[in-house]
Amino acid sequence: MPRQAPGPTRRVLLPLALAQFICSFAGSNMNVMITDISHDLDTTVKGVQVAITLFLLVMAALMIPGGKLADRWGRKRCFVAGLLVYGTGAVLSAVSPGLGVLILGNSILEGIGTALLIPPVYILTTLLFTDLTSRARAFGAVMAMGGIGAAAGPLLGGLITAAISWRAAFAFQALVIVVIIVLSREVEDPLPPDPPKPFDTSGAVLSAAGLVLVVMGILAADDNLWLMLGLLLLGFLVLAWFFRNVRAKERAGEDPLLPSSLFRSRISNLGLVTQNTQWLMLMGVSFTAAAYLQTVRGYDAIQTGVVFTAATLGILASSLRAEWLAKRYSQRALVIAGFVVTICGIGVLLALVSVSSSAWRFAPGLLLIGLGVGVMLTPSVNVVQSAFPEEQQGAISGLSRSVSNLGSSLGTAIAGTILVAGLSTHAYAAAMITLGLTGLIGLAAAVALPHGQAPTAPAAAAHRAD
Structure with a gap:
């Protein structure tokens, strides 16, 4: 395994973290545009929900093949190809005349682009940072940007929509893609591509x-x-x-495509369950709260986005402390704490919504959810990635990202379907209760993780062979 080069790897982390940010941003920023898009494109809330869910689903469905192609084509080449496809989809979405073109640009092309570029982000991070603490720092930067992108999507999307239009939000994504392509010149693939590798x-x-x-x-x-x-x-x-x-x-x-050996690690399997559940809760809450505020309470894009600032601050505060937390607490303890705080946040959202009609009643619950998700994002990923040696990083990276994005799509699909069926306070409560109960599954998986935070035998062997 390549030795870590502190200077170059820090520069490499910038485009990789920005790539995770924009992909996560794309998964949540449309939540505050539901009313604007449905009016402009003459569609319904259900139509916008389908577009959002399909984007997350395409990512989940193609992330595993994307991880395999990263090994075959090379991490850098696959990363740049994904950026180009994603950028094309963002431009097409910005000029879409109807829901069909929006789905083609946002759901299909941006989804495919994300599936190509995200596995290299995690493979490169794992290969360049070999010890647990430095890898936690690197994953902390990447996952912090991902969490911030998901949580800040409603705020930034709302500001852009209110100031210009919802189409400008997609133009913003295309601009960020151009910046990442320029910055990616610093990225060097630590391993050669393997074109003969079967697909x-x-x-x-x-x-x-x-x-x-x-x-x-x-x-x-x-x-x-x-x-x-x-x-x-x-x-x-x-x-x-x-x-x-x-x-x-x-x-x-x-x-x-997916070796059965990836499912033989009990630690990794439990980690995958926690990843799926935490993203299911985050994206499910994001869609449900945003849609409720707009369709039931009548809030516009910027008002809805401002409310979600609380979640953004929570994720930012806890994710940026990933290295400090990793030095003091086990990964198991952090994931457990994250689920407890997140479930409490959902409980607060449920309790306060019936007390007052003010949108600011959502802030305490969203802050807790942001803090909870931010605490457990990095350790959940590190648990899974560190359970496998170098030669399996492409496969496990694809599986890990697929499971996380499947959680995002399931969260939007399940909670969104419950809400859209009624579009009322009762439907909102039912959706939130469902998300809270689902969180208990993730909490149970976290409790089942073994004590301590030493890497498993395969990962440790790979580190010793370095």
Whole structure:
């Protein structure tokens, strides 16, 4: 494994962290544009929800193939290709005349671009920072920017929408992409590409199709119960086919899209559950609160965005302390604390919404959610990435990001579907209760993590071989 070079790696972290920021920003900034987009494009809240969910879903469905392509094409080449595709989608979204073009630009192209550029971010970070403390610092910077992007998306999106228009928010994304491309000249791939490495096309198709069917089934819940059940059943059958395909390829000595060995680490499996759940809660709360404020309370984009400043400050404050926290507390303790604080924040959002009609009643709960998510973002990622040696970083990075983005899409789909079905205070409460109960699953997984924060045997062996 390459030795860490302090100067170059710090410069490399800037474009990598900015890339994570803009992708996370894209996943949440549309939440405050729901009314403006639906009016301008003559669509509905449900239509905008579908566009947001599809963006997150495309990322989740293609993140694993993106991780494999990063090994085959090279991390730097895959990163730049993803930036170019993403930028094209942002420009197309900015000029979209209708919902269909917006979905093509934002949901499809930006989703594909994100799936190509995000795995290299985590692979490069893992390869360049080899010890637990420095890796926590690096992941802290990347995850802090991701958390800030997700939490600040509503605020920045609201400011841009109110000052100019919702289309300017996509132009802003395209501008940031240009800056990242310029800064990425500092990025050097620590490992050579491996073009002969086989790519499991059938596995990529099956995994993507299965995830799409499951999430689309959830989105169909408020329209047609039988359609929902049919899509869910078909989705689970396709995913079962995918895992059967993985085992068949491994028995034949071939290289599947997702090695079954990635699921043999108990620590990593628990870490993946925590990643999925924390993003499900963050994005579910973001969509539910933003849609409720706009459609039920009548707030505009900038008013809604300002309310979410509390979550942004919470994530910023806790994420930037990642290194300090990593030195003093175990990763398990941090993830547990993060879930406890986040669930309490959801409880506060529920309790205060019935007390007053003021939007500022949302601030304490959102602040707690921001603090909680910020505390557990970095340790959750570090638990998973550190559980595997260098040669598996591409695969586990893709799986890790896929699981996180699947959580984001599920959060928007599940909580959004509950809210959109009623668009009332009762529907808002039902959505928040669902998110809080889901958080208990993540908390249980965090409690099940082993005590201490030493890397697992495979990762430790890789470090010793360095």
